[in-house]
Structures are given as C-alpha cells and as structure tokens.
Amino acid sequence: MSGRTPVQTRPPVVLSSFSSAPCLRDRLSDHLSTLFLTCHMGTRPAVVADFPSDEVGYLSGFRNTFSSEAIPGVLPQGQNSPLLCPYGLYAEQISGTSFTSPRELNQRTWFYRIKPSVTHEPFKARVPAHSKLLSEFNQSNSSATPTQLRWKPVEIPDSPTDFIDGLFTVCGAGSSSLRHGFAIHMYTANKSMEGCAFCNADGDFLVVPQKGRLWITTECGRLQVSPGEIVVLPQGFRFAVDLPDGPSRGYVAEIFGTHFQLPDLGPIGANGLAAPRHFLAPRAWFEEGNHPGYNIIQKFGGELFTAKQDFSPFNVVAWHGNYVPYKYDLNKFCPYNTVLFDHSDPSINTVLTAPTEKHGVALLDFVIFPPRWLVAEHTFRPPYYHRNCMSEYMGLIHGGYEAKADGFLPGGASLHISMTPHGPDTKTYEATIAQGNEAGPHKLTDTMAFMFESCLIPRVCPWALDSPAIDPDYYKCWIGLRSHFSAKD
Numbered sequence: 001m002s003g004r005t006p007v008q009t010r011p012p013v014v015l016s017s018f019s020s021a022p023c024l025r026d027r028l029s030d031h032l033s034t035l036f037l038t039c040h041m042g043t044r045p046a047v048v049a050d051f052p053s054d055e056v057g058y059l060s061g062f063r064n065t066f067s068s069e070a071i072p073g074v075l076p077q078g079q080n081s082p083l084l085c086p087y088g089l090y091a092e093q094i095s096g097t098s099f100t101s102p103r104e105l106n107q108r109t110w111f112y113r114i115k116p117s118v119t120h121e122p123f124k125a126r127v128p129a130h131s132k133l134l135s136e137f138n139q140s141n142s143s144a145t146p147t148q149l150r151w152k153p154v155e156i157p158d159s160p161t162d163f164i165d166g167l168f169t170v171c172g173a174g175s176s177s178l179r180h181g182f183a184i185h186m187y188t189a190n191k192s193m194e195g196c197a198f199c200n201a202d203g204d205f206l207v208v209p210q211k212g213r214l215w216i217t218t219e220c221g222r223l224q225v226s227p228g229e230i231v232v233l234p235q236g237f238r239f240a241v242d243l244p245d246g247p248s249r250g251y252v253a254e255i256f257g258t259h260f261q262l263p264d265l266g267p268i269g270a271n272g273l274a275a276p277r278h279f280l281a282p283r284a285w286f287e288e289g290n291h292p293g294y295n296i297i298q299k300f301g302g303e304l305f306t307a308k309q310d311f312s313p314f315n316v317v318a319w320h321g322n323y324v325p326y327k328y329d330l331n332k333f334c335p336y337n338t339v340l341f342d343h344s345d346p347s348i349n350t351v352l353t354a355p356t357e358k359h360g361v362a363l364l365d366f367v368i369f370p371p372r373w374l375v376a377e378h379t380f381r382p383p384y385y386h387r388n389c390m391s392e393y394m395g396l397i398h399g400g401y402e403a404k405a406d407g408f409l410p411g412g413a414s415l416h417i418s419m420t421p422h423g424p425d426t427k428t429y430e431a432t433i434a435q436g437n438e439a440g441p442h443k444l445t446d447t448m449a450f451m452f453e454s455c456l457i458p459r460v461c462p463w464a465l466d467s468p469a470i471d472p473d474y475y476k477c478w479i480g481l482r483s484h485f486s487a488k489d
C-alpha cells in the first residue's frame, strides 16, 4: 500500500509569524525523512501529501513502551519533566490507567508539544447537540428486547456528514461515568473532519471500517486504516478523521473503564491468533503554527462539548510511553480451529479482549470469522444452534457469513442478546445436510465477519429499533426449519 497518494486532508495551518525562537522547521536536521519534509518544509500547503505506509510508517508491537521523535534529539533524556524541555516544548502526560495501577496494566504516555492541550477556551455544550449518542443505558433512553435483531447496511447520507456527525449508538450496557460498560456505535460519513478534533473522554474506541479508508491524525501521529484493518483510539486521545475515499461506513465498539488486551493463548502455545508485532502505532508527527477557531469536540457522558483554541492539537513533536492509538490488519490473523471433528467455540478466534474482574468473563471480546479451511469430519460445520449467556453483536466487513445464506450483508449487523436462541438459517442448514458426511476439506473464502461479545446485556437505542434498516422478517430465516425427526433412526 503506498502512503504517498496526494489527497486533501487537514485544512491549512497558518504559520506562526511572531515566534521569537527559531521556527522548529528551520532546525530540521539532514536525516529527517522525506515524509516529514513533505509536511513541514516551506509554506505549509493546503494539501498534506501523504500518510504513512505500512512498511515504514509505524512502530510495531502490542503495549510496547515506544519512543518517537519527529525531530531527532527532541525527546528529553533521563527524565520526563525537565525544567526546560529541548526546543522549548511543553511536557504533558496522558494517563490511561490510574497512577497506581499495577505495573503490568499501567498505561501512560508523555507528550512533548508546542503548546499544552489546556490552552483553550471553556468547554460549552455543542450546538446543535448530537442526539444519537449514549454512554449510559437505562429504561428512559433504551429498550431491553430478547428478540433476534438484524439490520441491513445503513445508507450513507447525501448531505455533508463527517465522522462525528455520522456516529450513532446502536446499543450498550452500563455507564461511562461508573467506568463499567460498553456501547456499540456505527458511523456513516462522507466528508473529512475540518478545523476540529474529536476527543472521547468516555472510553476507548475500537473502530472497524467496513467501507472507505480512514486517515486518522492523532496526537501520537497518523494512521492509515483500510477496511479489513481495525484501529483502537484510547480514551482521551484527540484525533481527526479524514475520508480519502469519501463515502464511509463502519462499526465502533466503545469500552468504559478498561482497555483491550491480547487474549491468553492457553494450550495453543506461545504463537498464533493476533501476533503482537502486527499491532502498529504511529510515529510522531506534528503541525506547527496558528489555526484560529480550531474546535476540540469532547464526548463526555455521551454528550458533546466544544472548546475553541488557536492551534492544532496535533502539535506533539516527540512522545514516549505505552498508551497509544494502534491499528491491526485482520488479514494477518493466524486462525486456529478443529482439525478432526466438531465445531470450535468462536472464542478460538479472539483478536482482542477487554476483561472484567471475573477471570475469563469479558466486558467485550472482539472475535473474527476470517477465511479458513473447514476440514471437520462427520460434523455439522457451520455455527451450531445455541443460546449464550453472553450477548453477541455481529457485523460483516466483506463477503458472506457461514451461518446465513442471505440477509446478513456487508455493512449490516445482528444482535442476539443473552439467552436468545440463534444459529444457521434454514437454507444453510438444508445445504449443509444435503452435502452429507462426504464433504471434503473446504476453504471459506471472501469473508470477514466479526463479533463484539459481552457479558453485559445491552439495551437497544430507539433510533436503531425504528431504523428503516431493521429487518422485520429476520425471524423468518429460521421458521422453515422442519422436523427431520423419525422415531426409528
């Protein structure tokens, strides 16, 4: 993938004309990357040329402690908070866990930035308010329903809509203010965010783009995320989403009070599933100069607040720490499965898990159903019929899903809440039985479905239940299942 395609991304930044210190860009040393030079030499163009390519653009590893500097020598050595930081930068820490969290869980990052993020006018309720975001679920704002729910892909709007305006909550449980729970959102958007950055004070976003790439600028640097990849934007990070392809759609899981981890591998061993080195964090990248009227849009308690400032928040010249945004390519996942008989539980393909305090019980598991070989003998190979104490929200990135012959489309979704029965539709059942025991090895191709699975029971938002995308006939996909019973086998 080339990261060098010119595209309209961030709006122009007016370069500072009053700085008494030499401008940072005049102090670039020779070995700066071309990438950096493109963005920062000369008068800053209205077009930012490129986002990083996967080959060179990122730092690799899950939960590593990273260091990154856009100008060599900027990172203070030997301490976090020198009286004067190199190049006259401000030191600022972002804490993703309490100061006293155990060391193996503790997450924080130090930013070295041109101005600290506190330099803004007071937060005010955003006008117009966003009416379709929730971060606390109760009887007054959402419904509990045990029925099987399915949605067709939501239409992408014609009117100009950016990532923030196009985000809407589907369902969730718990509360961001009690630091326990989750929300599932979708977004449909068609234009880049302009003159503003988003900051989610409520929780971490795990974004699953289904259509259209997302070019995401964060305080740690920039990430290019394509459908088939996911990105985690942790609580409190400021970010802006550009849409180089225009119309875009995707899914978002938001978790309150915890962060994602890699699952333990148990008897699988030391390797397999998602490899730590395939998680990619951005390299330091910054914008310099004045930007009058820049808005920070903060989601706090599910409501949006805005604060004005006169500079871009993407002014971090160097950083170090282990609390970072990151992306992961689902095609790099190494799936495990049954090799002789029976159907493995879907937990076998967990990419990331957000734990609760109960061992083995997830606040939110992110599980995928990637292309893979099916080889099980004398086995009903599609997902079994089941009821689960956990709740299952599913989405489809591309292709088809093995349990549904039709009706579950890329960009669509389903929700099977705790103990609600579900499983393969009638067509899938009949076709599988028709193959008989002689089915040989078969490769599932052109598919990438996923599931957000939670121990909490989500309530569904009224606009999701009333949506024109809801499939009122979903239950009919099972109604045709006939009795094959015969008292004599």
Ligand SMILES: O=C(O)Cc1cc(O)ccc1O
Residues within 6 Å of the ligand: 344, 345, 346, 382, 383, 384, 386, 388, 392, 403, 422, 423, 451
């Ligand atoms: O319901 C679903 O389609 C998800 C799912 C898949 C599977 O292979 C086994 C159990 C399960 O819940």
Ligand SMILES: [Fe+2]
Residues within 6 Å of the ligand: 386, 388, 392, 416, 422
């Ligand atoms: Fe299921």
